[in-house]
Amino acid sequence: MIRKIFLTEWKENFFVCAAGLALCLLAAVGISLAGIGATDALRADLAEYVFAVFNAFSYVMPVLLLLKSIFSFRSYYRMAGVTEEKRTQGVLFGLFVWTALFLAAQMIFATLFDFIYFAGAPAVRGQTSPQSMLLSLRAHGVHRLLFAPSAAVTVCLMYIMYDVIRVAVVRVPFLPLKILVALIFLALYFFYHYTVYCAAGITGELADASWLVLPDSVLPVLPVVPGGTIDAVKDIHFLAAPILNLVFLLGEILFCVFAYGFVHVVGRCKNEIE
């Protein structure tokens, strides 16, 4: 069923992502052309603008995909007997795949820009702010590709939060109780990241769990990857969720268990097809 839902929606998601990538490329080409014959300092500034566009789209597109998933009109699934649970699973799968694909593609384009724009001009690259090169694999190594699934996980967790709040609003009987449950899940979502963040740090200090990935990293710094680079993405990109940090993973799993435990108890909707 998940595959069927994915296939039904691939076109709209593909075009949203393709449009986003095309805009990034247009910005890269346009700004690059504007820099022909300019001074090194100006070229460095222009490169920062291009990277800024890429970075902005790394926020805009996942949020756009999330909003599209929330507001898409899907009563036809209901008519075809697809249960709400299956539909949600399909939406989550699509959201994860398309967010990850978009960001991975964007990182490859950012890396290509990094190579082409600075070809034969290391001095220009030297004047460009390293912080702006958030998505360049040249700047951060191929490990940085893990940012793509890491942000996709965050977007999926946001959808789960929306889904649970929707269920709470629909299914909990009294208005004050509806509001209370919705607020609890909203608070849970916004604070669990930071709680787990702290927990990861404290656990690392208290239990000498130095083998844990730092909470602000999305990269696989586990003993199985000797010499892996610690690369703080979380600090500079709100959507990054460390996906290989065991404490963080545990937090995410607990959030999902709690959210869907609640959904299981109150039920998704009336008269669901069995």
Added chain:
Amino acid sequence: MREYAIGNIEKAYGKKGVLRGVSLRVPAGSFVGVLGLNGTGKTTLFNILGNMDRNFTGEVSLRGKEVAYMRTKLPFPEWRKVKDLLSFYERFYTFDRKKAERMLENTSIRPTARLRALSAGMQRQLNFICNFCVDAQVLLLDEPLTNLDLVFRGFIVESLIERAMEDRIILVATHEIKEFENLFTHVTVLRDGRLGPLTETEALRAQGKSVEDFYGESLL
């Protein structure tokens, strides 16, 4: 084929009760006309039977992919193409795509056309063809002849004659009684939130009454 049973369905919009205990048992192979004045709740009832609306109390024995439902309006985004709809039906229902494509050839609808490019009548044609080609136990048709030209009206009636030969159930909510007069095996009237008894049209004919006469009497 199971009997199609609807038990004590109740539905209200706010404090206004639209359906107040609708019950019906439809034998296999029946072609049922659901009649009623505007605003009596025919579409509300069909939305429940077609699983579009789940906010009701009561029981329905067959739902989901076992029921094909032609609504008054296509429930798909207008930027989708005709072939996308066919793919959707093929994916989620037991659907005879080749038959649907053959039927579409008899219309001016191109598979590559977007829904927004189709007129209201063409959308109705597409809606009918998609649902007609679903191999479901129940076919629900809500005002199937609205917005359609004379030729396609005839086409629908012809197609339904073919379908009526099969051991399936067809429920039609319509005001166009004359065009279905000879197809109905049973009729029932929705009034004051309740369905009247399921009446055999054979019995009516034996009494020298038409369905229209029966409907007129039921409204009195």
